[in-house]
Amino acid sequence: MKRLLVSVLVSSFLVGCVATKSPTGRTQALLFSDAQMQQMGAQSFEAMKKDQKISQDKAKTNYVNCVAQRITATLPDQSQKWEVVLFESDSVNAFALPGGHIGVYTGLLNVATNQDQLATVIGHEVAHVLAQHGNEQVSRQQLTGIGMQVADVALGASGVANKDLYMAGLGLGAQIGVILPFGRDQESEADIMGLELMAKAGFDPNASVQLWKNMAKAGGKQGPELLSTHPSHGHRIEDLQSGLNKVMPLYTQARKQSLTECKINR
Incomplete structure (x- = not known):
């Protein structure tokens, strides 16, 4: 069941992935909406102001x-x-x-x-x-396995529905995704x-x-x-x-x- 739920979560990321063009014509795979990225940015910035x-x-x-x-x-x-x-x-x-x-x-x-x-x-x-490079970086991290690891930990700890798992992934992005080196x-x-x-x-x-x-x-x-x-x-x-x-x-x-x-x- 845990593996099935993780598969569902990963599939939902892939379904939500938007292929778009950057301002200079590069292809970008973006998993997150503007609202989600703004939430990540706000969380990261508040943490930095405290630390x-x-x-x-x-x-x-x-x-x-x-x-x-x-x-x-x-x-x-x-x-x-x-x-x-x-x-x-x-x-x-x-x-x-x-x-x-x-x-x-x-x-x-x-x-x-x-x-x-x-x-x-x-x-x-x-x-x-403006070029959504933060979204691009977070999306890459999710697609290369970090999102699966976070989801697996959250599943083992709570066994609850996809909303909590999704927020776990979002929290990861706020901590390291938005400020990853480009x-x-x-x-x-x-x-x-x-x-x-x-x-x-x-x-x-x-x-x-x-x-x-x-x-x-x-x-x-x-x-x-x-x-x-x-x-x-x-x-x-x-x-x-x-x-x-x-x-x-x-x-x-x-x-x-x-x-x-x-x-x-x-």
Whole structure:
């Protein structure tokens, strides 16, 4: 009976799987709805706010918020409110989660040395959300067996219906699925999309090249955590440089508007 129920659960995942195209044309297998991903993102973000120290530096916090707000103001869905938190940590990292959550670590501000470079990173992370990369990663984990293990444990402990088993899988996604490292294809996709986002927000796309050069120097040979699964530095910079001509008109148009310059005012 246990095996039968697990088979039913796995079958339900497969039936619910949606094959779609990413913004750059890659095929994605997505198991979860937007509402489910937003729940995972909210759970993960709340857990991180409890477990990690939040910066009390108002100047840095306002600066990060300024950049993030200009990026998110360019998005088609303006009904989505974005929460931005600056975490106190030497980690050179940032992330965005489904449901409108952006986290930036203070260590990143030592490498992203101006508003345009910081916009490169935030635009890149927001692009991951827009391209449903979190959903793609959680779905891959479920399809490669982690979901079956969780279901089996839940069945043995409770013997109840599929709802509880489904929530067990959802809980797993909230813990590790949404914040799993992205693959290289996803990273390259986020680079290109992020370049367009920052240009639309009036941040100079040329700064993206210098930012990733700074990243390549940070942390020695290993580089910062943010680069752990990214394409090689040279390959990434080449891709960004090749994309500049396409997005520069967007930047030029955005600069005609009245934009708030983001600075750390002390």
